[in-house]
Each structure stands twice: as structure tokens, then as C-alpha cells.
Amino acid sequence: MIEAFNHWGYHVLALTYPLAPEVTLFTIIETVIDAYTGWLSQQSAWIGSDFKGQLYIMGRSAGAYLAQALTASLIRNRQSLPNGFILFYGYSHFDQPDFINPSRFYLSYPKLTALDVIPLLKIKQLSSRPMKRIPLYVYARQQGKWLELLGITSSALPKLDLRPLIPEFPRTFLAAAIHDPDVPYENALDYHLHHPSSHLFTAQGNDHDFDQRDRSQRNTLLAELYAWLKA
Secondary structure (H helix, E strand, O other): OHHHHHHOOOOOOOOOOOOOOOOOHHHHHHHHHHHHHHHHHOHHHHHOOOOOOOOEEEEEOHHHHHHHHHHHHHHHOOOOOOOEEEEEOOOOOOOOHHHHOOOHHHHOOOOOOHHHHHHHOOOOOOOOOOHHHHHHHHHHHHHOOHHHHOOOOHHHOOOOOOHHHHHHOOOEEEEEEOOOOOOOOHHHHHHHHHOOOEEEEEEOOOOOOHHHOOHHHHHHHHHHHHHHHHO
């Protein structure tokens, strides 16, 4: 995806952030906000004070939620918003059965126990995502403990619900698979229905990260995204 953006003439700044469960979701959000606002404060030194280009924020899956959480903070603090969002297979809230209850999809994987994943936990904060960390997520989804992994209590769910702000978000390009087994397609559809300036690309099939697995749909997605960017 970075190669495509570069080919289209866009520069890409990728933010890293600490991972759960070593830190909570709230710490992750704060880290992303600090990184983004810190970059903006240095913008004139990096790309010139007369910069007239467009700034888009992109996120995939959990990153799509973090993009919205970042922009929610900008809205609440009356700061300038990006020109647009690019959100792939994301969500705007956690209070949904697929996230709270054991996942039928992940229960089809070999069953994991706490003893399988405890050795994967680290005392220090991590900001990389090696493949060996995936069992932590699979275990949490199998056990219905994903919110616990993120440090989210039931009382915090309303605060993390960003749906009321969707109409205030910038123009948005959404992409999701209609039979996504990880993040329900309804999340993208609900966003699209409540945002007057959103565009929804619907992929066929049941791959969560379909753009990484299906070359044909990826090419169609890229063509549609390019047209949206240039509109």
C-alpha cells in the first residue's frame, strides 16, 4: 500500500505505538495523539510552512479505530482536522457481541490456553508486531477476553464509543469485506450510513484483510481509492 501511495505522489508517515496487554488501549490512544500532534508541531521544519498539500489519516482494523480516536481528540480540542480518512475493515466502538463474546471464527482455530500465551507477555512496552504475538489475540478472541486484554472495563465502553462523532469526521473512504469473520461488515456499513461524505468499497468474500490476500480485489480497491483521492 505504501508503494501505491508513493507512486501516486503521496508521502507516508507511519506511526508506531505500544501494544496491549503490556499497556491499555487508553495509553495507546494517548501515544498516537502525542505522536501526531508532535509531528504537526514540527511540520514547518519538515515540509515547509507554506505546505498546501492534503493530509489523510489511514488505519487498518484496530488502526482504523485509533485514527478515529485521534480525530475525536482533535474535534474535542478544536484543532484542525485532516482532509480525509482512509479506513480499512475498522470499527468505531467495542460494545458489540462479536467483540465481547467468544468468537466462533477463532474457536475454529486450535484451542489456546493461558499457559500457551503467558510466555509471550513482556514486562517492557512493545511497539512492534512479530508474528509470534498473534496467539495472544487468538486466545483473547477464543475466550471472549479481548476487551480485558485491552484493559477495557464495561464502564469504559460508552467513553470509547465514537459513533456520535462520525458525522463530524472528514470525508472518508471505507473498505470492508461483506463476510468479514473478524470485524463485522456492519461496522463499515453503519459508518457509511451516518456519514454524508463517505465512500464504501465492499469486497466479496470472507477475508478480514482482503486487500492482502486477493490481488484482483486489491487492484479494484486501489483504482477506486485513487479516484476518490483525486475527486
